[in-house]
Amino acid sequence: MMKKLLKGDGIYSFAASLIAILLGVLVGAVVLFVANPAQALNGLKSLFIGGFVDMKNVGQTLYYATPIIMTGLSVGFANKCGLFNIGGSGQFIVGAYAAVLVGVKCTFLPTGLHCAAALLAAVLAGALWGLLPGVLKALCNVNEVISCIMMNYIGMSMVNLLVRKTVFDQLKNQSKMPAASAILPKMGFDKIFVAGKATSSANAGIIIAIVAGIIMWVVLSKTKFGYELKACGYNRDAAKYAGINEKRSIIMSMVIAGALAGLGGALMYLAGAGKGIHVVDTLAAEGFTGIPVALLGMSNPIGIIFAGLFMAHLTMGGFNMQIYGFVPQVIDIITSVIIYFSAFALFFQLVLRKKFNKGADDNANAEKALSAEAQALPEVLPENQGKGGEI
């Protein structure tokens, strides 16, 4: 019964996301024609092809998808409890630092264990970064958006400081590379995703991200804990009335959201792609990219996995567009436009449902659609599932 229900709903979500993407690409095409009419078609082609140039590029897509799937899951998870985790950036970077620290320092650990320990450290660090806003929200009713933003800056500055103090590579002005024993296993991806001599950075990270997504789906839709969490997200007063410890649910959902983002940080910096934590005063972009990923994936874990892959696909397409002389800014504009339209995915979903399911939504739904643009993100997200019926 539940499966059928999910399916009926899923069709609309999927179609809506698709429409969002198509509209985004359409506007993107206009931008391309304005920027460089001669190469616009070629550019557009690259964008579509994305990573599907060769196997190496496909591997790179998986590599880029990994961290943003994790931060997307993080945002999506908090959302189920009615919270807006904008602190993914801070959680991501402290997770990354913890992983790198363990990776560099704890060389006494045997190979398998070393990597696991580094991942665990990241999870704990991220969880801690989610815990604080969660506690503040649950006990003092401090808006999580504000405390999360502050935690982002605290995280960034602290990691900058600690990297310099503990694992600094003077030459490259970034963190040292973790020991080989801490690097994520390649799982044979280095044999599959190659083009000639060039291998991709694909590794076990993507598997971990997908597994995390599946676990999150199971937790949310099959367990008591998920039931409580969603009840809190939909109606906190009713959850309290039902004897659900809503404070605990809020804290737990922020902790888990933080842990997911923190793990994302580890998966990025333990990938063995030669990337270290730069000591710069900018917030980690992956944390913010998680927001549109969650939005495009309609907060559904499986949707988020695909949304993350899609965004990585665009990123790869963007890289390849540079061949045709497009500056990175133009590429950013196009991806942003698509992201922007993805925010309307909910709106398209409602329109679709109205068209094909006629009266299935009550007027409340229609009203929500109208105010969807005006509403803050956290209000928009939780509305998008569990409405109306199936065809």
Next chain:
Amino acid sequence: MEAVEYIIEMCNITKEFPGIIANDNVTLQLKKGEIHALLGENGAGKSTLMSVLFGMYQPEKGVIRKNGQEVQINDPNDANRLGIGMVHQHFKLVHNFTVLENIILGVETTQKGFLKMDAARDKVVALSHKYNLSVDPDALISDITVGMQQRVEILKMLYRDNEILIFDEPTAVLTPQEIAELMKIMRSLADEGKSILFITHKLNEIKEVASRCTVLRKGKYIGTVDVAATSKEEMSEMMVGRKVNLKVDKAEPKIGDVIFEADHICVNSKTSQKHLVKDITLNVRAGEIVCIAGIDGNGQTELVQTLTGLIKPDAGTIKLNGADITHSSIRKRNTSGLGHIPEDRHKHGLVLDYPLAYNLVLQSYFEPRFCRGQFLKYDEIFKYADTLIEKYDIRSGQGAKTFARSMSGGNQQKAIVAREIDRDPSLLIAVQPTRGLDVGAIEYIHKKLVEERDLGKGILLVSLELDEVMNLSDRILVIYEGEIVAELNPSEVTIQELGLYMAGSKRNKEKEA
């Protein structure tokens, strides 16, 4: 051409929802200047029919005519242009806006991009004065009573110069005093020449103000009757399809031991020095229905929230089955035998975006029968939901998987009542348990409550409805300004007397030193 006698005609309207035909070939004719009642069981399709008229739903079949002209109503704006206004079953006001802002919302007049508030204010004040609504245009919606909020909704329609006014169960949320005033307002509106469609489950109200009444049953049109010529019994039979017993049959109570005790409970106001609940001491024994009667806003809400654990008392102790539960969590109270039918079904009672089945296990999903380890047993939950749906006749489009949001108001209430009674609590705190229910459902719920009583359960009923209080209770406690001012025996007191106690002009319990 048809006679242009009717201001609005809805002819052969059919409206389907997934799994249900909410309106099946329904016809409704409204005369100019009349108050026309719409009667039907919970889920009969009354709100749906009115939403069709108000342009929120498009019917699959049927036509709407205004003054004999066929009209197309695609959305509420169209309805508004045709002079149709609606007060919804669940109000649609913006809570952090003022009364005035709410009223002009959507029809703001602007001058150089700025709102022209003064003209609007004058009009609102004039209207409020004319119909004796005494609404303060600058009050925040969140600060005014439900009765006042309703008047704001009425003003909204008047401000838009609507001449066809739809009231969807306006009285379900009002106190008897407010109802009397609303009836007066409706009558004066009708005298002005406005035409009114009025949905209610209370036959008394129909008798009082309506001239004609259209009856629906399970989406079908049953008939339209002249109210003066039809008895209440006949009307209820038309709508339910069988005879309804409007009186409660109950035997003498067999009273047992004390189940529940509240001792010297005090709740202080957060914003002022006032006590919301002043030193209340009460108990409920096995096998009795104790009723807390009072005018709304005299501390009932706070008292119940304290007893059920939603808020903490500032002083006092609470005991259930001998155990002190003053500081117990809500979960602990629920599992040790406390049931609670909450006052506000949308705020506390339901998770509207959960399917009905999930809502029916809101306090029991963690029990071994519904979960294995950390995992929920969906099959069991849905099976259980189906039995409750069957037993309590909860009607909805798609059964257990219907989202609570799309259920009719009365069926939402039935779901809550079913859940709470079926948990088999030793003490059931029922606040307005029959709010918004049709007479058939009220009869059934009252029967169930009496049955529970006879099984040796204790019931603490909080009701604003004097008929319910008199019919159901074995003992009445009158609450006034946060105090219990009288303890009465329903067989020895008249409704008039009870009213005096409730108004605070009489008391038989002196404050304990």
